[in-house]
């Protein structure tokens with residue numbers, strides 16, 4: 001659908017993604033999986049970049065009736081050749097790429113300070129792992145799929161940043177810095193694509209607040225009792241809406257940023273955080 005058709009017709013049609021080819025990384029994870037299911041439900045053809053075939057198949061199961069809208073392509077976001085091979089296979093099958101969602105990312109305990117593991121002793125390998133996965137793992141797919149968009153003159157890229165890109169959270173220095181990098185890169189690429197290639201290529205990011213998922217459960221919930229940790233309680237106390245996010249809370253913003261409804265929006269990072277970033281704490 002062109003932007004003009006969208007504005008002339010029924011605005012609700014802007015969330016009809018029929019015919020759109022959407023490439024997504026990290027869809028075997030909690031948040032990416034929710035996004036992939038929702039977009040398939042809106043008619044998009046999902047090109048799912050996966051590493052682990054069992055997890056890819058599990059996602060297709062989760063998609064249920066919409067699994068017919070999804071195809072699996074093997075790729076590691078840190079291996080440019082694997083991304084190029086996936087891109088070639090996607091182009092051979094569909095002939096185009098309309099959207100790229102970079103949802104692969106994460107943190108690890110070894111890059112997180114604790115009373116036992118001081119900042120001074122965080123291993124370089126663990127810090128590098130976090131920087132690479134979040135920042136390089138966003139940049140490399142943008143190089144490969146952004147090039148296809150530059151050649152066709154249209155496309156939308158959606159990165160996944162985080163609340164801690166605005167102000168760092170305690171204990172997770174590498175993850176905070178890497179996500180700040182993702183937000184900064186989102187702005188950079190938005191300008192670069194619009195100026196150098198086409199104003200019809202947009203680049204935005206979402207910044208989810210606190211979602212209780214596998215990557216952060218160890219920080220927010222006691223492993224045995226499942227009681228909230230003091231950090232978990234502190235987060236809720238600083239979230240005016242008084243709850244953690246649920247994966248489906250991301251969907252409205254994602255659909256909007258991928259759709260012609262945001263045709264004049266590029267270079268933004270949209271917080272989805274229950275008001276966390278707006279609250280001074282008093």
Ligand SMILES: NC(=O)c1ccc[n+]([C@@H]2O[C@H](COP(=O)([O-])OP(=O)(O)OC[C@H]3O[C@@H](n4cnc5c(N)ncnc54)[C@H](OP(=O)(O)O)[C@@H]3O)[C@@H](O)[C@H]2O)c1
Pocket residue numbers: 025026027028029030031032033050051052055075076077078102103104105106107133137160161162163207208209210211212213214215216
């Ligand atoms: N959960 C939160 O509260 C929260 C808050 C803010 C931002 N975020 C961000 O949201 C995004 C999704 O988070 P999530 O909670 O859904 O994470 P998750 O459940 O841990 O999923 C992470 C995803 O990244 C993929 N991945 C990891 N390394 C990869 C690599 N080298 N190549 C390709 N894929 C790779 C994983 O694939 P495999 O299945 O192969 O491991 C998985 O699909 C991340 O960027 C995260 O930082 C999360």
